[in-house]
């Protein structure tokens with residue numbers, strides 16, 4: 001399988017090349033040149049597979065023969081053995097045709113573990129084979145950081161630097177990152193917001209001259225294709241449990257950078273019968289405004305109770321726009337270049353096409369708390385604020401109650417106890433493997449919101 005940039009530059013790249021980079025050199029994101037397609041019969045034959053077996057069926061065509069089948073199998077089995085539920089991604093029924101997919105049973109309690117456990121091991125495999133060392137640089141609004149550290153810290157081939165917005169992540173999130181020990185692990189608290197962190201990372205990738213010649217940056221954010229690819233699988237896993245492929249299903253996805261829901265869009269493209277995909281946003285609602293009123297424009301950032309979705313611009317949306325524009329890289333580049341300057345529209349035809357695929361809702365903090373309390377009263381289930389945004393949006397957008405609606409539950413409630421307390425409920429307990437989190441020593445450096453401060457830090461601390 002080969003990959004091309006959404007901005008049309010460069011030559012097609014291999015899976016390994018795409019894995020070991022971030023943005024394409026022209027500033028675009030990598031997407032496969034073509035998608036595999038699975039027939040109804042083939043999907044139906046997967047009903048009794050274990051989670052790792054299902055992973056291998058779905059991701060193998062995207063990797064081709066670049067990673068030997070036996071090596072890939074071992075990587076996948078080891079990755080999902082780190083999850084503390086035998087189902088890996090258990091599905092919980094809330095009411096008739098109303099389900100929640102629990103994606104928080106991995107080591108760091110958010111769905112990011114699904115991709116980053118595998119990404120860390122894939123990187124290690126490839127880097128050892130190539131006898132290569134790299135620098136991982138990533139920005140996090142909270143959950144990516146700990147999942148990336150947990151997935152990559154054992155690798156002897158990497159130094160890993162994670163930027164988080166200083167005092168803008170929850171205490172549990174911060175401690176999950178800053179208590180990871182290792183002489184190749186560095187946490188930087190940037191005096192800015194998440195978009196500032198993301199901009200610094202983007203600029204560092206664009207000019208890597210601060211690194212030694214033998215080194216290069218690798219991205220662990222969802223601009224890295226391998227992350228998206230791994231997330232396609234749980235859409236199939238959940239849908240098969242409620243009767244797909246004979247039965248159509250819908251999904252509601254709490255959305256920030258559009259990585260998770262883009263994986264759902266791909267699941268649909270490669271054969272899963274998905275009826276509705278609900279884009280659930282908090283009050284950072286650029287995508288909701290675009291889907292609802294064909295107006296694509298940035299506003300100020302709101303800090304909400306669902307901080308992992310406090311994002312101005314969703315980087316992976318570019319991958320979807322590339323498809324919407326029939327893979328016209330020139331048209332896409334023009335559209336992207338105007339972002340932040342003026343409000344943009346697409347043609348009526350394209351807008352309708354988008355609305356056939358996606359519905360959307362905006363859920364503010366008050367509704368988020370109301371939903372946490374309501375779901376607890378109705379079912380006894382405690383949900384995190386991101387999941388609450390998803391469930392509320394699912395109920396608002398559901399167009400056909402005869403079709404199972406599955407909300408992705410993206411994090412464990414103990415990660416976001418502020419929202420739980422605000423909803424009037426007792427603070428949930430952390431699972432046993434994290435019970436000593438508040439006793440451990442923290443390690444991080446506060447840096448100014450400047451590119452040079454970050455590149456200097458990396459230069460000083462990277463091992464080559």
Ligand SMILES: *Cc1c(COP(=O)(O)O)cnc(C)c1O
Nearest residue numbers: 143256257258259260308410411
């Ligand atoms: C990252 C994250 C999201 C948003 O996912 P995107 O892929 O950025 O859209 C939602 N909820 C939680 C808990 C997250 O960690």
